[in-house]
Amino acid sequence: MISFSSKTQLCAVIGNPVGHSLSPAIHNAAFGALDLDFIYVAFPVEDVKSALEGMRALENFRGLSVTIPHKTEVMKYVDEISDVDRSIGSINTVIHENGKLIGLGTDGTGALKALVDNGVEVDGKNVLMLGAGGASRAISFTLARKTRLAELAILDVNEALLQGLKTDLVAGTDAVIKTGAMTGLAAAMECADIIVNCTPVGMHPKVDASLIPPELFRPGQVVFDIVYTPLETKLLADAKSRGLKVIPGVEMFLNQAVLQFERFTGLAAPVEVMRRVVMERLTS
Ligand SMILES: NC(=O)c1ccc[n+]([C@@H]2O[C@H](COP(=O)([O-])OP(=O)(O)OC[C@H]3O[C@@H](n4cnc5c(N)ncnc54)[C@H](OP(=O)(O)O)[C@@H]3O)[C@@H](O)[C@H]2O)c1
Known part of the structure; x- marks a missing residue:
């Protein structure tokens, strides 16, 4: 059961569209399994720059998954990106850490x-x-x-x-x-x-x-x-x-989410819980 408080950490996926995204179900199940004070929602976003400004302004906005069509543009609005992610030319994750926005990719x-x-x-x-x-x-x-x-x-x-x-x-x-x-x-x-x-x-x-x-x-x-x-x-x-x-391919899909979860929370992901949600959603 997920519990919320004034310290609840927010994570979200941004993209356009995001209605089909499995990420809220996967990450909320993982937060619930570890009884963490985190919540994950989906935001349809057109204006990536403003979305990242919003994230920066909201201290409890901990992490972002970024999906199509924003994976390249979002790189312009973060403070740090590794060399390898810069070479790849796209990222799918943003972490809000000590006032900075850190961009990274978990697909590779x-x-x-x-x-x-x-x-x-x-x-x-x-x-x-x-x-x-x-x-x-x-x-x-x-x-x-x-x-x-x-x-x-x-x-x-x-x-x-x-x-x-x-x-x-x-x-x-x-x-x-x-x-x-x-x-x-x-x-x-x-x-x-x-x-x-x-x-x-x-x-x-x-x-x-x-x-x-x-x-x-x-x-x-x-x-x-x-x-x-x-x-x-x-x-x-x-x-x-x-x-x-x-x-x-579901193994890559699962693991990109596992690596995101570990960056959002700093904890080992409950992989089997996440796998069960992915398989339930993809076979229903
Ligand atoms: N498992 C996961 O987590 C995961 C993650 C990301 C993507 N995917 C899947 O991976 C696939 C590719 O995604 P992407 O984002 O890389 O797509 P993309 O950027 O469109 O790249 C696909 C590449 O394949 C080429 N291609 C298309 N048909 C081809 C053919 N018959 N023979 C040889 N090359 C061909 C395309 O050429 P043209 O540009 O000329 O069409 C393009 O260069 C999608 O099905 C996506 O759902 C899975």
Whole structure:
């Protein structure tokens, strides 16, 4: 049961729209499980600058989750951002600490935690990422900066996004980076150990789509699809039927929320409570 007082700490998600957001249910369940004097609400926001001024003025406004379309613009209105988050070019979290607004991203770190928690060793491995958009930027910078992967290959249909990401990764990390068009998929699959789908292909309602023909899978590969509606995409079902280890996108979604909760509260998150809420919402 959540209790409120004159010291209740406020957390919120801002975006437009936010009506569909699972974040209030996940974070309030976690606050309740630990009996914390915190509450989490959703604010539809158009004017990000004013929203951040409001947060700054309200001392008990502790934390913010930031979603589409504000993940890049919000960076202008915080006081501190790490180098890696600046390179990624978007953040999804703002913490109000000692009068300062600190911006950070938990998508990339949430994806890495999903891999690690599922027993996947990234060091020394060849990682193939499909897609060079916002999520791919967060995950590729995090893997390149926080692991010792052997090689990071990225394929996409969007040449401009791909080149931009390659330039930024080469400038901002020491990783060996290869990029190319989707026509190079078969060759890239030959040497990939870990494959991460960061495109929307396979997402509801086009659930019969997958970028990887099943005959390209090789034994021992790990397949991580960051799409989480449906919970099991065609890509994951195909990989599983070939006996490969698969990691569903819901693991990244859960872990980005777990990492936010830990920054909001300074406490270890009640992960199983959060997982139950996510699964209930995504299967209802
Ligand atoms: N699990 C999680 O917590 C989590 C977090 C964030 C995002 N996601 C999911 O991840 C997916 C990507 O999100 P995002 O924000 O990165 O999207 P995004 O910024 O639009 O990037 C998607 C990229 O994939 C490319 N692409 C689209 N169709 C393709 C195809 N057939 N072949 C190759 N590349 C293709 C796009 O190219 P164009 O620009 O030319 O279309 C774009 O570069 C979405 O489904 C989103 O729901 C999951």
